[in-house]
Amino acid sequence: MMAWWKRIAAFFQGARLDRDLEDEIAAHLAMQEDEFRQRGMSAPQARAEARREFGGVAQAAEAYRQGRGLPWLETAVKDARYAWRGLARNPGFTVAAVLSLALGIGANTAIFSMYHALLMRTLPVSHPEQLVTLYRTGGWGRGFSSYPLYREVRGRTDLFSGTIGRTGIEKTSFRNGDSTPSETAQVEYVTGNYFAMLGVPPAIGRVFTDDDNRTPKAHPLAVLSYDFWQRRFGGASAVLGETVTSGTERVTVIGVAARGFRGVEVDRHPDFWEPAMMAGEDPANPSSFWLWIIGRRQPGVTISQARAAIEVLFQQRLAALYGSNPNSGFRKTAMAQHIEVREGGVGLSSLRESFATPLTILMVAVWLVLLAACANVANLLLARGAARQKEIAVRLSLGATRARLVRQSLTESLLLAAAGTAAGTLLAWWGERGILRFLPAASGNPFDAAPDGTVLAFTIAIAVLAVALFGLAPAWRSTAIDPAECIKSGGAQGGRRASTLRHILVVAQVAFSSMLVVLAALFGHSLAALRSVDLGFRNQNTIAFSLDMPDNWKADRTSSVRGDFLVRMESLPGVTMVSFGEPGPYQGGYSSISVRVPGSQLTAHEPSWVNTQRVAPQYFDIIGSRPVLGREFTVSDTSQSPKVAIVNESFLRMFVPGELHPLDRVLNFDEQKPDPVAIVGVVRDIPHQGLREKIEPTMYLPLTQSPASFGAVLLRSERPAGELAPAIRREAERLGPEVSASIPRTIRQRIDESIFQDRLVATVGGFFGGLALLLAAIGLYGVMAYSAARRAREIGIRIAMGAKRSTVLWMVLRGSLALVIGGLAIGVPVSLVAARKVAPVLFGIRAGDSLAFASTVSVLLAVGLAAALIPARRAASTEPMRVLRQE
């Protein structure tokens, strides 16, 4: 122990201890000399004799030094210094190698850290692996369940040792004290056992119990998150017992949750929690879906067992509730619901569903980038090894062992990898920011976490793997030379096998690059197909923002407040036209209604479901979609005037056979209360639900005849959305704290957000594809230039013998093309398999998309020609006399 400590200390004081040892040995020799002289020797004789007695001074000193410090570390430092000097002498090589590695390592780190945050990191709760979430599908909405269903699941203690329910995370205005300003905070309503079941203790005060969640509106309590407590209250314990304002309620703070706990969602974090009974929802209504159920599996209960049991329970409930509903359309939809039991330990994430596939694809892509980068660096190292053959031969003949040279070469690789990792980490940070810009503004951000241990370990593992990939083979190959042969032939003796290895590496590089380029081309083509979807309207610059009023307002209050607001919008400078729609273009959400169409076979026996939208006058004018038949709504369509509707072309195709003019049709919503609705117009199909969605038969109804409490305000403006935003926010604030307005953005921005996965994969894939092409070009150029230089004499002789220069040119180009074709022969079949895997996320094209594959092949062939052009021209302009004279 102590010996090691002294060794480490000695390692850092090497120079001083060396001097000490020198002095000590000098003193020893001097004393010995003195003694010999006293015995009568002459000075030179005494000196020689003293040295003989001592033995080898240098050997003793070396043995001493070896025993003193940490020899392996000293050699490593020496190797590192040597490698550093070598790299500094070749800045071009060093920059190319470090950049290649930075790219490969950085891309992997960036994508992996997102992948890890979204798909792998578990919640900071006790035994997250036991948690499952109950995800409702079909019917109306997704995920959330009803409170009665929660009660029933909680009773199944044979499956779950604990079951909690929670709402989504909702915005609310938050104020404490009377003087402090209010802020928008995030609240989550939870059942009383939420904290206990998750195993989250209070930091101070207490957390909810079941007694805090018994009666609707009777438990005005709040538990703060640790972060919110620190930020808003400075971590003061006086917060306990304080009464704060959440929305319109006054609630009392009873505690703060443990540090690090940020709720069960990955993308969004609540600032505080309130009991579920305070959510303003009806806990007795089995058809009101507002509670997300999370269970903790009993030991020994598997997910599939839980899934089967819960599905049986849910189907029994559905049958009891809806089995005898007279409306067959409603019954069908209601009975088609299911509950999936999913892994819950990684938390809930709305982003995960839409983002997991693109991230997984990108993980594969960055692997290919790393492989291509490693192949490139290996190639550069081999070229360098070839250039240093003479030096290596000299060192081998001077007695350096091959192991020692391999070790030195690997040290150089490690140094390159370390620099690549450092640069790559920066690149990853920058790249991640770029990727985050693609995410929709409303999706929250699960990636805020500081550098994570797992990600760090991954990066280091990647770097070490890279060294193994690109460093080992060149180190081994470059030192496999016969020094005598090499020195005799003046260094020109070519490692034939090294050259073969370089060819293999280039072929591999082309193969990796072609896979990346195929992926990029597929996603690019798919995005182009999405972009060319007929939107059915022209004015993508229309500005839209949501305006939501409380559900409990009466319809006439809602419409008068909204009417006033729209008038004020019209008077804003730069605004030329205003309208309103529910839900509005690309806002998400939809409503539907069952309808009978006279004369249609489809609705002869039972009504059909169609989507509905409620719109104000000028809606179609503002988005630039003139009705193809009839008219749009006007101010004269009031609640007193005859009921009217506009339908889209899909509706027409499905329900209205050709015998009767569409505008003469009258629709029936309900047989019980005949209330005829006349079709007054037909509009183009507009993919409101998203570009990928199938267009449903849709009916537009006037707002005046079918009130809506939420929806989107549409503006046509001469000024950009950003400039209008402050004025819009001011006007919205005048409507009071219960009304909320979103940030105004153009429909184009919303469409972009709705296809963010496609844009992200296409852009990032294209970026990587381009880089891979560049790497392949560098690799090809290196190999071709090297082999042309080695064949200079042969080419000189050929030209002297009368070979045409164009023949020589083609000879070199052909060599490069052969390598590219070799790479394509591997890359294209593998890409076909990969393309099948990603086919589900492609839009409008098949996995074997001929455009993508043909463009990949031609781009790579072009790269092959371009990379070989300079070496080929140099070879073709060889002066035979000059080359032959050099020998």
Added chain:
Amino acid sequence: MSTGAAKSDILQGTLDLMVLRTLESMGPQHGFGLAKRIQQISEGALDLNQGTLYPALLRLEQRGWVRSEWGTSESNRKAKFYELTRAGRRQVERESKDWERTVAVMARFLRPAE
């Protein structure tokens, strides 16, 4: 890690004990004095390269059995003096006993058969 640089005819552990024992009997001493003393006591029977003494001294110092200090020699030269530590004294005692036992056992083997 150690190379075969110390080509002495004596075992490494033996040299260590010789050094420790010499320091015990002579008190603080510099390397040259130690080398001379060891040669004297062994009456030239040992072919000792004086240089090999220094790695041995280093080893002993690393283990905490001796400590060193720069001082002035009897001939008024600057020299490094080595001195036994308390742990060194205990080590001499332990090692000496081990040696005596080994020697006794070996002696029994080497006694002419009766």
